[in-house]
Amino acid sequence: MFKFHARTLPAGALAAAALSLAFTGPARAVEVSFAAGVVGSFFEDFAAVVKPWEEKTGNTVKLVPMPASTSDQFAQYRLWLAAGNSDIDLYMTDVIWAPQLAEQFVDLRESAGAALDAHFPSVIESQTADGRLVALPLYTDAPALYYRKDLLEKYGAKVPETWQELTETAQLIQDGERAEGKSDFWGFVWQGNAYEGLTCDALEWIKSFGGGQIVEPDGTISVNNEKAVEAIDLAASWVGTISPPGVIAYQEEEARGVWQTGNAAFMRNWPYAYALGSAEDSPIKGLFDTAPLPRGGEDGSSAATLGGWNVAVSKYSEHQDEAISLALYLSSAEAQKTLALRAGNLPTVISLYDDPDIAAKYPIIPAWKDVFMHAVPRPSAPTKKKYNEVSAKFWSAVHDTLGGNGTAAENLELLELDLDDLKGSAW
Numbered sequence: 001m002f003k004f005h006a007r008t009l010p011a012g013a014l015a016a017a018a019l020s021l022a023f024t025g026p027a028r029a030v031e032v033s034f035a036a037g038v039v040g041s042f043f044e045d046f047a048a049v050v051k052p053w054e055e056k057t058g059n060t061v062k063l064v065p066m067p068a069s070t071s072d073q074f075a076q077y078r079l080w081l082a083a084g085n086s087d088i089d090l091y092m093t094d095v096i097w098a099p100q101l102a103e104q105f106v107d108l109r110e111s112a113g114a115a116l117d118a119h120f121p122s123v124i125e126s127q128t129a130d131g132r133l134v135a136l137p138l139y140t141d142a143p144a145l146y147y148r149k150d151l152l153e154k155y156g157a158k159v160p161e162t163w164q165e166l167t168e169t170a171q172l173i174q175d176g177e178r179a180e181g182k183s184d185f186w187g188f189v190w191q192g193n194a195y196e197g198l199t200c201d202a203l204e205w206i207k208s209f210g211g212g213q214i215v216e217p218d219g220t221i222s223v224n225n226e227k228a229v230e231a232i233d234l235a236a237s238w239v240g241t242i243s244p245p246g247v248i249a250y251q252e253e254e255a256r257g258v259w260q261t262g263n264a265a266f267m268r269n270w271p272y273a274y275a276l277g278s279a280e281d282s283p284i285k286g287l288f289d290t291a292p293l294p295r296g297g298e299d300g301s302s303a304a305t306l307g308g309w310n311v312a313v314s315k316y317s318e319h320q321d322e323a324i325s326l327a328l329y330l331s332s333a334e335a336q337k338t339l340a341l342r343a344g345n346l347p348t349v350i351s352l353y354d355d356p357d358i359a360a361k362y363p364i365i366p367a368w369k370d371v372f373m374h375a376v377p378r379p380s381a382p383t384k385k386k387y388n389e390v391s392a393k394f395w396s397a398v399h400d401t402l403g404g405n406g407t408a409a410e411n412l413e414l415l416e417l418d419l420d421d422l423k424g425s426a427w
């Protein structure tokens with residue numbers, strides 16, 4: 001039985017569970033707590049995903065819902081873990097966190113054993129810090145350009161291949177729709193809030209213009225360059241023109257809110273928005289499709305930031321065996337398939353990309369295998385324990401520029417100085 005943040009099981013249920021497990025399961029049913037950010041329909045989807053594990057083991061899972069922002073989750077988890085909190089048994093962890101939280105999590109390599117071979121090796125690698133496997137993958141993430149097929153047709157436009165084309169097409173459609181009385185209609189929505197999501201969006205702009213990856217895999221700070229300036233300046237020009245002024249406070253769900261009510265021509269978002277946008281009650285069901293994000297000009301290349309979520313077991317858990325068993329289950333093909341079919345999340349189990357049920361329901365999943373495999377990692381590996389600070393400085397410099405507080409050239413120059421200080425002699 002899945003429970004929402006309730007503290008205790010009703011006594012009757014406990015007794016019944018204990019009785020039914022007398023012959024098959026553990027001596028004593030345990031409730032494990034799982035802390036996770038709640039975005040989209042994750043709450044209901046998670047309940048469905050864990051059900052078979054609950055039924056099989058007799059244990060129950062309590063979801064401890066956290067804010068949607070990965071940056072807010074990170075701040076909270078860091079405090080809890082530093083305090084040795086034993087109330088949370090498992091954490092859902094962002095792909096970028098492994099090196100920073102590694103010491104607080106149980107090494108899962110031995111428990112997972114040969115099961116790891118089913119996953120993309122790069123994902124397992126991303127969750128390995130100093131040889132320890134600190135989390136098992138739940139799903140991977142790579143963003144898409146969402147576009148309205150009907151509106152492109154209406155205005156005789158094609159799917160934009162460069163950010164410059166996107167700027168023009170978004171303006172064309174926005175002008176046309178406004179002229180027809182849709183005063184809330186916008187050309188392009190994305191994630192402009194000062195948080196990790198903006199790091200993802202802005203890395204894509206910069207990389208697609210040929211301006212590098214903020215900090216390169218060898219640790220070099222590369223962000224202060226002309227291509228990066230051009231990319232951020234273009235994005236700043238969208239605020240208040242093709243994108244609402246409020247976009248600089250948007251996270252994923254705010255962007256999806258505008259898009260899914262039919263009030264935007266384009267959106268940058270992760271695959272979960274595909275499932276929700278094509279649900280029965282969605283006003284844009286059947287009207288949209290996805291494409292890789294645009295290139296930064298004719299010489300640029302499409303860049304998608306690598307995202308994804310994993311499951312880590314706390315070193316301070318008092319139910320480590322059960323927590324490890326749940327982590328193993330959540331990373332299995334069975335659980336990942338349920339999640340893919342419900343939430344549209346990209347599996348990390350390779351064989352699921354050939355699964356006919358998944359392909360039939362969400363064609364974006366097999367289509368996005370290639371986007372995921374070429375996705376650009378954020379510099380969490382080279383900057384190690386300092387990644388969160390690097391990212392916060394980066395998103396602040398970009399956010400300042402988007403808000404008209406300094407130019408991209410000024411803000412990236414200051415950022416470089418700041419990052420040099422933070423790096424010191426080595427990351």
Ligand code: GLC
Pocket residue numbers: 070094095096140141196197198200252270306307308309
């Ligand atoms: C998605 C990605 C995650 C990223 C976050 C930023 O959830 O999977 O990796 O950090 O978006 O908002």
